[in-house]
Amino acid sequence: MSVGLVTGASRGLGRALALGLARKGWSLVIDGRNEEALNTAGQEMRLLQPPGAQLVAIAGDITEARHRTELAGAAYALGGLDLLINNAGSLGPSPLPHLAHFPLQGLRQLFEVYPVAALGLIQETIDLLRATPTGGRVILVSSDAAIEAYPGWGGYGAAKAAVDHIAAVLAVEEPALRVWALDPGDLRTQMHQEAFPGEDISNRPEPDSVVPAILELIQSDRPSGRLRAADLHSPAAAS
Numbered sequence: 001m002s003v004g005l006v007t008g009a010s011r012g013l014g015r016a017l018a019l020g021l022a023r024k025g026w027s028l029v030i031d032g033r034n035e036e037a038l039n040t041a042g043q044e045m046r047l048l049q050p051p052g053a054q055l056v057a058i059a060g061d062i063t064e065a066r067h068r069t070e071l072a073g074a075a076y077a078l079g080g081l082d083l084l085i086n087n088a089g090s091l092g093p094s095p096l097p098h099l100a101h102f103p104l105q106g107l108r109q110l111f112e113v114y115p116v117a118a119l120g121l122i123q124e125t126i127d128l129l130r131a132t133p134t135g136g137r138v139i140l141v142s143s144d145a146a147i148e149a150y151p152g153w154g155g156y157g158a159a160k161a162a163v164d165h166i167a168a169v170l171a172v173e174e175p176a177l178r179v180w181a182l183d184p185g186d187l188r189t190q191m192h193q194e195a196f197p198g199e200d201i202s203n204r205p206e207p208d209s210v211v212p213a214i215l216e217l218i219q220s221d222r223p224s225g226r227l228r229a230a231d232l233h234s235p236a237a238a239s
């Protein structure tokens, strides 16, 4: 039975990915700060899991070291860790401020939730990932804002660029693992709405739309690297 740890799984992309993994029979460790929302999502996942698969939902803030230790401990108790998805995060100040007056405390928080928390959780789980016979998989959810210069996206984009670089270096330091920085593309989620306050974002695809291709990536031997969900081939997604 494969075990996956998905952060930020109470809504949006993390919830969609965790539901997809549950349907495929994975045991899961999930988190999010809002306990009620997390438990509601966890119940949906339990209904999809086959007998024997387990789900552990731990409410907490990924920027806190003790919470990250709890998540890794839960994976250990389930027998190990085959997949870590560092997905949790928030937009930062909204509406998106230009860099000339970007609040530095907001920038610090973005770096805490993205590169610092992601690396912290990788450090907590690296021994479990290394012990996976087929090679543990690590997905760090990135963004096109990591590589494009969009006005207003400098703080968020800088934090995501740091995530990309951590993924790239981790990949060469840990050749037995598959490490992917993954840009999911624009998705209709709470965070995306916060980025475009008052705008109708109903033309953006639902997070479910990228799940089949990402599940296929997880099962594949595709080399480590930076990927865009839009470039992943998935017959399931196309059908």
Ligand SMILES: NC(=O)c1ccc[n+]([C@@H]2O[C@H](COP(=O)([O-])OP(=O)(O)OC[C@H]3O[C@@H](n4cnc5c(N)ncnc54)[C@H](OP(=O)(O)O)[C@@H]3O)[C@@H](O)[C@H]2O)c1
Residues within 6 Å of the ligand: 007, 008, 009, 010, 011, 012, 013, 014, 031, 032, 033, 034, 035, 037, 060, 061, 062, 063, 086, 087, 088, 089, 090, 113, 141, 142, 143, 144, 183, 184, 185, 186, 187, 188, 189, 190, 191, 192, 207
């Ligand atoms: N939506 C897009 O268009 C888009 C595009 C490119 C990249 N992304 C990336 O995709 C990922 C998911 O975003 P989304 O659009 O699905 O956002 P979302 O709908 O706002 O979901 C974010 C999830 O992360 C959790 N979370 C936020 N801060 C947390 C913290 N400090 N500790 C633990 N959990 C936390 C949230 O739950 P709580 O609030 O209850 O903690 C929620 O479950 C993010 O890394 C984002 O940067 C999104």
